[in-house]
Amino acid sequence: xxPTDLHEVANTFxxxxxxxxxxxxxxxRAIPVGSVATYGDLAxxxxxxxxxxWVATYLLxxxxxxxxxxxxxxxxxxxxGLHFSxxxxxxxxxxxxxxxxxxxxSIDLKIYRAQLPTIVPSLAKLKAWQxxxxxxxxxxxxxxxxxTIGGIDVSYGKKQAVSACxxxxxxxxTKIATHTYTGIANFPYxxxxxAFREIPLHLNLLAQMQSAGTLPDVLLIDGNGRLHPxxxxxxxxxxxxxxxxxxxxxKKLIYGVIQVPKLKVGQWEPIVASKxxxxxxxxxxxxxxxxTKHPIxxxxxxxxxxxxxxxIIERCLAGxxxxxxxxxxxxxxxxxxxxx
DNA sequence: GCGACAG
DNA sequence: ATCTTGTCGC
Ligand SMILES: [Mg+2]
Numbered sequence: 001x002x003p004t005d006l007h008e009v010a011n012t013f014x015x016x017x018x019x020x021x022x023x024x025x026x027x028x029r030a031i032p033v034g035s036v037a038t039y040g041d042l043a044x045x046x047x048x049x050x051x052x053x054w055v056a057t058y059l060l061x062x063x064x065x066x067x068x069x070x071x072x073x074x075x076x077x078x079x080x081g082l083h084f085s086x087x088x089x090x091x092x093x094x095x096x097x098x099x100x101x102x103x104x105x106s107i108d109l110k111i112y113r114a115q116l117p118t119i120v121p122s123l124a125k126l127k128a129w130q131x132x133x134x135x136x137x138x139x140x141x142x143x144x145x146x147x148t149i150g151g152i153d154v155s156y157g158k159k160q161a162v163s164a165c166x167x168x169x170x171x172x173x174t175k176i177a178t179h180t181y182t183g184i185a186n187f188p189y190x191x192x193x194x195a196f197r198e199i200p201l202h203l204n205l206l207a208q209m210q211s212a213g214t215l216p217d218v219l220l221i222d223g224n225g226r227l228h229p230x231x232x233x234x235x236x237x238x239x240x241x242x243x244x245x246x247x248x249x250x251k252k253l254i255y256g257v258i259q260v261p262k263l264k265v266g267q268w269e270p271i272v273a274s275k276x277x278x279x280x281x282x283x284x285x286x287x288x289x290x291x292t293k294h295p296i297x298x299x300x301x302x303x304x305x306x307x308x309x310x311x312i313i314e315r316c317l318a319g320x321x322x323x324x325x326x327x328x329x330x331x332x333x334x335x336x337x338x339x340x
Numbered sequence: 341g342c343g344a345c346a347g
Numbered sequence: 348a349t350c351t352t353g354t355c356g357c
Contacts (some may be wrong), residue, residue, distance in 0.1 A: 254346040
């Protein structure tokens with residue numbers, strides 16, 4: 001089987017990513033004078049209520065496309081909430097000027113809530129893709145044949161972001177090379193959708209590395225794999241579309257519970273969705289060394305089994321909290337991003 | 341009212 | 348993730 005041309009994969013993937021900003025702008029412009037919508041209403045129209053926090057963040061930005069209309073978006077409690085002008089009074093006056101009655105900084109949503117237009121529920125589509133993907137179980141991964149281990153991470157500058165991939169020897173301890181790609185992250189950060197924000201940058205970088213013949217045999221990614229509400233975190237998705245075996249390594253728990261919360265250094269503790277489902281192991285927590293209180297959360301991405309994953313992560317641990325490939329990718333990407 | 345929420 | 352100075356500890 002001929003290897004996939006990653007430049008092509010990068011283009012295809014980028015084409016499928018929705019423009020959430022345009023969609024929110026469209027929704028906000030559709031709120032009639034004298035009516036309001038809630039942050040959650042807008043998020044649900046986009047296809048997932050978890051996006052409500054991003055919607056709020058976006059509308060609080062004076063530079064957003066619809067700042068002049070953002071006073072029409074309020075909290076689900078009816079409270080007017082914050083305004084980009086940093087003056088709640090200004091927001092209230094704008095609403096009153098449009099005929100909305102505001103009492104105790106609150107609005108009666110039963111009266112003033114707008115009927116929003118139906119738009120393409122982009123997040124619901126992305127969610128369905130994550131949920132319906134059936135990750136094949138790998139049984140042939142050969143740890144002994146690994147020659148290089150990669151670590152990949154993104155850092156953000158003023159306008160642009162930098163994806164860096166560091167290559168280490170199979171020992172997981174010696175850095176061989178660093179490759180970087182600088183571009184723009186268009187999709188916002190929304191919990192559960194990190195892949196759509198960072199994968200486009202990673203793909204451009206990996207395409208470049210493919211041309212140079214420097215792709216790693218296994219890739220550690222800053223983020224989760226199977227440890228995800230829909231079992232398809234960024235590591236799973238990046239592996240599935242590139243064919244590169246991947247492992248997700250996160251610094252915070254996004255989902256699930258640690259079966260045995262008593263963590264000992266170097267011991268792998270399974271993470272499950274809930275105590276009621278102890279049989280489906282989504283990932284593991286492991287304390288990387290004595291000098292930290294915080295574990296790392298490791299889950300398989302694509303093309304690798306849990307035992308091989310553990311063996312590779314173990315040989316990548318050194319004096320830092322993160323495995324060396326991730327540690328270096330974080331450092332190298334930040335070094336460049338801080339100059340942008 | 342409180343807690344959760346990858347980067 | 349980023350915004351930021353000093354400070355405590357190995
Ligand atoms: Mg990162």
